Amino acid sequence: MTGGGDRAVMDTVQQRLAFLSTQPFTWRSRPGPRRRRRPPLSASRATVTACVLSPDAVAERRVRVTVCGGGSFGSAMAFLLGSNGYPVTLLVRREAVAECINAERRNPRYFPADGDIRFPEAVRATTDVAEALRDCDLCVHAIPVQSSRAFFEQQLLPHWRPGTPILSTAKGIEAGTGQFLYEVLESLQPSHLSPLPTAFLSGPSFADEMLRQLPTAAVVAARDATLRRALAEMLSSSVFKVFRSSDVVGVEVSGAVKNVIAVAAGISEGLGLGMNATAALVTRGCSEMRRLARRLGARSVTLAGLSGVGDTFMTCFGAQSRNRTFGFRLGRGEPLTHILETSAQTAEGVHTARALVRRIGELYPGYQPRRLEMTFPVLLSVADVLEGGVEPRQRLTDWMRMPSGSEN
Numbered sequence: 282m283t284g285g286g287d288r289a290v291m292d293t294v295q296q297r298l299a300f301l302s303t304q305p306f307t308w309r310s311r312p313g314p315r316r317r318r319r320p321p322l323s324a325s326r327a328t329v330t331a332c333v334l335s336p337d338a339v340a341e342r343r344v345r346v347t348v349c350g351g352g353s354f355g356s357a358m359a360f361l362l363g364s365n366g367y368p369v370t371l372l373v374r375r376e377a378v379a380e381c382i383n384a385e386r387r388n389p390r391y392f393p394a395d396g397d398i399r400f401p402e403a404v405r406a407t408t409d410v411a412e413a414l415r416d417c418d419l420c421v422h423a424i425p426v427q428s429s430r431a432f433f434e435q436q437l438l439p440h441w442r443p444g445t446p447i448l449s450t451a452k453g454i455e456a457g458t459g460q461f462l463y464e465v466l467e468s469l470q471p472s473h474l475s476p477l478p479t480a481f482l483s484g485p486s487f488a489d490e491m492l493r494q495l496p497t498a499a500v501v502a503a504r505d506a507t508l509r510r511a512l513a514e515m516l517s518s519s520v521f522k523v524f525r526s527s528d529v530v531g532v533e534v535s536g537a538v539k540n541v542i543a544v545a546a547g548i549s550e551g552l553g554l555g556m557n558a559t560a561a562l563v564t565r566g567c568s569e570m571r572r573l574a575r576r577l578g579a580r581s582v583t584l585a586g587l588s589g590v591g592d593t594f595m596t597c598f599g600a601q602s603r604n605r606t607f608g609f610r611l612g613r614g615e616p617l618t619h620i621l622e623t624s625a626q627t628a629e630g631v632h633t634a635r636a637l638v639r640r641i642g643e644l645y646p647g648y649q650p651r652r653l654e655m656t657f658p659v660l661l662s663v664a665d666v667l668e669g670g671v672e673p674r675q676r677l678t679d680w681m682r683m684p685s686g687s688e689n
């Protein structure tokens with residue numbers, strides 16, 4: 282900026298900034314047309330319970346946490362909450378894993394043997410579910426979706442103290458029922474006990490990066506404002522930034538659907554179709570995610586947030602994503618059964634893609650199959666490919682030939 286006009290502009294800007302810095306900041310909402318907020322469908326049906334995590338207990342680190350599931354994300358959650366000073370019990374399935382965690386402070390399967398990552402002293406492990414849940418004030422659920430209902434019914438609920446909040450981190454749809462995990466939890470509301478206070482954590486958060494204490498941001502969704510505030514405070518640290526949301530449906534639907542889009546992105550890369558095709562699939566997949574989630578009552582802003590496009594971008598383009606890797610191997614021509622047999626960890630998108638076919642059919646009852654295919658081409662194509670009925674490349678060719686109207 283050298284001209285006199287530019288200098289005048291700069292002077293004005295500086296004067297304005299100097300003026301503003303002397304004024305107390307007050308937020309005034311701009312008058313505008315009144316918007317009617319539509320509550321998420323199931324929010325209106327849900328019972329909101331009082332939060333049992335008192336601000337004092339949170340601030341004084343007195344909340345006793347039990348993390349169910351000693352896989353990669355359960356370990357990352359135990360590490361995060363233990364590092365934040367809360368006493369954590371990690372419920373694992375194998376005695377040898379519990380012993381290694383207690384003796385060496387590392388999970389033998391997920392912590393590099395030669396690395397220096399160690400659980401803080403606040404974390405201890407057990408295989409005994411009764412012991413793990415006995416004095417628990419907060420239960421963090423990190424077990425894959427397909428095993429969740431059986432775990433809740435057979436292990437968690439018999440030992441659950443009424444009122445103890447459950448924070449779910451699993452992302453997917455139950456194959457047998459077509460239910461998202463928030464719906465599974467709603468369906469389990471024990472009538473003889475007080476309702477389950479539930480919350481959901483989602484967002485772009487690879488477990489491995491959390492263990493290496495790399496900066497991560499996520500969103501915690503709950504219908505109870507006190508619960509989400511307490512959880513956000515417990516989880517937040519200098520490397521873990523937590524946003525809050527009341528849109529449980531949006532956070533849960535996007536967290537599940539992004540795994541299917543990641544399988545599509547992986548297939549595209551495995552086929553060597555190039556970044557143009559992959560970016561197009563991911564973008565259109567996000568439109569389908571938005572359409573489906575809105576149908577279920579989600580808010581658009583959630584789908585544009587961390588659990589929506591944020592996690593979708595990371596999972597679709599991050600090399601360590603298991604869903605993307607699954608799709609990549611499929612695109613390279615490996616048989617599905619072989620990939621399933623040799624995948625050590627959970628790729629939730631596989632079951633979720635198949636369950637979505639049923640769920641989409643239920644949500645759009647008047648639609649003919651062809652119309653559904655035009656409405657959800659990416660999501661339904663992944664299911665078709667996984668069912669083995671169609672070659673991935675053929676599906677993409679079909680999609681390219683479909684009429685494309687306005688972008689929405």
Ligand SMILES: NC(=O)C1=CN([C@@H]2O[C@H](COP(=O)(O)OP(=O)(O)OC[C@H]3O[C@@H](n4cnc5c(N)ncnc54)[C@H](O)[C@@H]3O)[C@@H](O)[C@H]2O)C=CC1
Pocket residue numbers: 349350351352353354355373374423424425426428431432450451452453486487488489625626627629
């Ligand atoms: N790994 C990651 O970066 C992230 C994973 N998630 C979600 O967290 C959930 C769990 O994923 P991961 O920990 O990555 O999977 P994982 O495959 O690493 O581990 C799953 C763990 O669950 C345990 N498990 C399975 N069935 C069980 C049962 N019936 N009872 C007790 N334990 C059981 C297994 O023993 C295993 O330790 C998934 O829904 C995933 O989408 C969410 C965010 C990030």
Ligand SMILES: O=C(CO)COP(=O)(O)O
Pocket residue numbers: 452484485486487488540543592595596601602603604605627628629
């Ligand atoms: O959900 C995840 C990170 O947010 C993990 O994705 P993957 O299960 O594809 O590895």
